[in-house]
Amino acid sequence: MMTNPYTLPDSELERLLDEDVPCGDATTFSLGIGDQPGRLVFRARQAIVACASEEARRMGELHGLRSIGNVVASGSRLAAGETILMLEGHAAGLHKVWKTAQTLMEYLSGIASSTAEIVAAARSANPDIGIACTRKNFPGTKAAAIKAILAGGASPHRLSLSETLLVFAEHRAFLGNEAPRATVQRLRRAWPERAIVVEVGDEAEALCWQEAGADILQLEKMPVATVNRIKGLIPKSSHTRIAAAGGINSANAEDYARAGADILVTSAPYFSPPRDVAVTLTAL
Structure with a gap:
C-alpha cells in the first residue's frame, strides 16, 4: 500500500x-x-x-x-x-x-x-486486479477523497470528464445509426492516447463493443455469473478488459475477482x- x-x-x-x-x-x-x-x-x-x-x-x-x-x-x-x-x-x-x-x-x-x-478482498482472489473508485465523492471534496482512496490502495476511476473516454448509453443515444466500430475508430483518432471504455448493459452489447475494439467493457450492475460468462466469451487473443461496476463492496469483491473481472469500479468507500x-x- x-x-x-x-x-x-x-x-x-x-x-x-x-x-x-x-x-x-x-x-x-x-x-x-x-x-x-x-x-x-x-x-x-x-x-x-x-x-x-x-x-x-x-x-x-x-x-x-x-x-x-x-x-x-x-x-x-x-x-x-x-x-x-x-x-x-x-x-x-x-x-x-x-x-x-x-x-x-x-x-x-x-x-x-x-x-x-x-x-484486500479482491486481491485474495486475483493479486493483479485493479480497484478504481468513481467520481461520486461528495461535491467539493475531490482532492481529499482521492487522497483517501490512494492511501487505501485504489486508483481514481475518472478524475474528471476532461481526461477519460467513457461511452454511456446516454452518449450513444445521440449517435444515430453509427456502427460501434466506427465510433471506436473516431474516438481513437480524436484521443489516441486514451483507453476507450464502453458501459454495457447485457451480454449482447458486451460482445458487440468488444468486437468493435473497445479497450474496456464496463459491466454495469451485472451478477457475478454474468460477468464470468462474458469473460469466457471474449477471445483469449482480445486486448479488451472487463470492469465490473455497480454495487461492488468488500462483501462481493472477491467473487467478482474470481469471476474474471480485470478491474472493479466502486463508489462504496465514499459512503463508509x-x-x-x-x-x-x-x-x-
Whole structure:
C-alpha cells in the first residue's frame, strides 16, 4: 500500500479551519487561556488505515504549533491505541486546530480503510486486479477523497470528464445509426492516447463493443455469473478488459475477482462511516 500520496494545499486547510473558527475561538478568548502551553495527541481508537495526518500536522504548523515525534504517514495501518500525531504549542492554536484536524482524519481514514478492505478482498482472489473508485465523492471534496482512496490502495476511476473516454448509453443515444466500430475508430483518432471504455448493459452489447475494439467493457450492475460468462466469451487473443461496476463492496469483491473481472469500479468507500480518532488535550 502506498503511503502519503500528496498533501492538500495550505489554502484548502485554512478554508477548512475558517469554516470552524471564522472570528476566533470565543471560549478560549473569554477564558484568557490562549497563551498557555499545551499538548494535543491524536490516536487511533480502532484499527484503521490512517489518512490526512499530514494535513493535521500542517494545520498546526500554520497556527504556531510544532509536531513532536514521528507523524504516521497516510496509508499506514494502525492498531487501536496507536499514536497518529502529537502537537505542542499555545492553547489558542491547539483549540483552533483540534476538531477540524480530528474530523478530517476520521472521515478520510474511513474512506481509506474501506478502500483497503475492498482491495484486500479482491486481491485474495486475483493479486493483479485493479480497484478504481468513481467520481461520486461528495461535491467539493475531490482532492481529499482521492487522497483517501490512494492511501487505501485504489486508483481514481475518472478524475474528471476532461481526461477519460467513457461511452454511456446516454452518449450513444445521440449517435444515430453509427456502427460501434466506427465510433471506436473516431474516438481513437480524436484521443489516441486514451483507453476507450464502453458501459454495457447485457451480454449482447458486451460482445458487440468488444468486437468493435473497445479497450474496456464496463459491466454495469451485472451478477457475478454474468460477468464470468462474458469473460469466457471474449477471445483469449482480445486486448479488451472487463470492469465490473455497480454495487461492488468488500462483501462481493472477491467473487467478482474470481469471476474474471480485470478491474472493479466502486463508489462504496465514499459512503463508509468515519473511523474514530481519539484526542487528548492537556496543559503543560
